[in-house]
Amino acid sequence: SLVTTGELVTAAAAARRAVAAFNVITLEHIEAVVAGAEAAGSPVVLQVSENAVKFRHGRLLPLARAAVAAAEQAAVPVALHLDHVRGDSLLRQAPDAGFSSVMYDAARLPYAENLAATRAAADWAHARGLWIEAELGEVGGKDGRPPLDAHAPGARTRPAQARAFVADTGVDALAVAIGSVHAMTTRTARLDHDLLKCLAARLDVPLVLHGSSGVPDDELTAAVAGGITKVNIGTALSIAMTAAIRTHLAAHPEAVDSRTYLGVGRAAMADTVERLIRTLTPA
Ligand code: G3H
Ligand code: ZN
Numbered sequence: 191s192l193v194t195t196g197e198l199v200t201a202a203a204a205a206r207r208a209v210a211a212f213n214v215i216t217l218e219h220i221e222a223v224v225a226g227a228e229a230a231g232s233p234v235v236l237q238v239s240e241n242a243v244k245f246r247h248g249r250l251l252p253l254a255r256a257a258v259a260a261a262e263q264a265a266v267p268v269a270l271h272l273d274h275v276r277g278d279s280l281l282r283q284a285p286d287a288g289f290s291s292v293m294y295d296a297a298r299l300p301y302a303e304n305l306a307a308t309r310a311a312a313d314w315a316h317a318r319g320l321w322i323e324a325e326l327g328e329v330g331g332k333d334g335r336p337p338l339d340a341h342a343p344g345a346r347t348r349p350a351q352a353r354a355f356v357a358d359t360g361v362d363a364l365a366v367a368i369g370s371v372h373a374m375t376t377r378t379a380r381l382d383h384d385l386l387k388c389l390a391a392r393l394d395v396p397l398v399l400h401g402s403s404g405v406p407d408d409e410l411t412a413a414v415a416g417g418i419t420k421v422n423i424g425t426a427l428s429i430a431m432t433a434a435i436r437t438h439l440a441a442h443p444e445a446v447d448s449r450t451y452l453g454v455g456r457a458a459m460a461d462t463v464e465r466l467i468r469t470l471t472p473a
Pocket of ligand 2: 274329372400401422
């Protein structure tokens with residue numbers, strides 16, 4: 191069933207659990223995320239990033255409509271989230287396209303500009319009943335930019351500043367920079383659990399972990415125990431899909447029907463989704 195991101199995150203926070211949010215690029219991603227969540231028996235967030243919209247020739251609706259339909263027919267609660275939005279024109283499409291939430295990404299801007307842009311986005315979103323997430327500090331690694339050193343002190347979210355940012359913008363959740371980096375292809379990130387503890391104690395909104403593909407299982411479990419409520423995962427699906435298709439095509443050089451390899455890629459993504467949800471929500 192189609193539900194709102196706000197209700198999934200609120201329920202997860204109350205239970206001191208986390209909800210997994212997977213970035214989708216193709217219809218196969220959408221089907222895999224729903225299948226994996228159904229197999230795990232857990233709710234899930236389907237998220238579409240601004241970069242995914244760019245890949246879809248700048249059009250949000252084809253993927254959004256597919257995601258809405260998949261959510262409506264899912265056997266578990268599924269919410270739709272528009273991720274890493276930088277452009278106001280995309281932000282304004284969110285409600286009509288079926289999204290109950292957005293992540294407004296002005297984290298690359300200097301503090302004062304991030305604050306002003308995020309506050310304006312939050313006012314706009316709240317007037318339309320949307321739940322909004324923002325980022326402070328910089329998780330980094332997006333758009334092919336050299337991953338900034340996640341361990342450099344300046345890259346991390348500072349607790350006092352984060353508290354003021356949340357109060358001044360009115361956002362519903364905050365993405366924090368605690369050591370993860372976007373688009374990692376190895377699961378070797380180490381998180382700053384002391385900083386997370388400090389942030390969780392100082393902030394009264396749910397905290398979001400970005401770049402979670404590079405975070406190993408034990409670190410993910412510890413992050414959830416430490417106060418992370420939404421875990422964003424993208425690259426792990428690409429890794430699973432691409433490896434499965436590469437293996438399949440190497441073993442079947444005669445393959446022609448695109449369903450053969452797309453099906454293999456989709457199944458590999460569904461397995462990854464199920465496994466990661468089980469890691470985040472131990473029985
Ligand atoms: O917002 C999306 C996530 O931060 C995904 O990051 O691709 O490194 O897992 P990832
Ligand atoms: Zn992200």
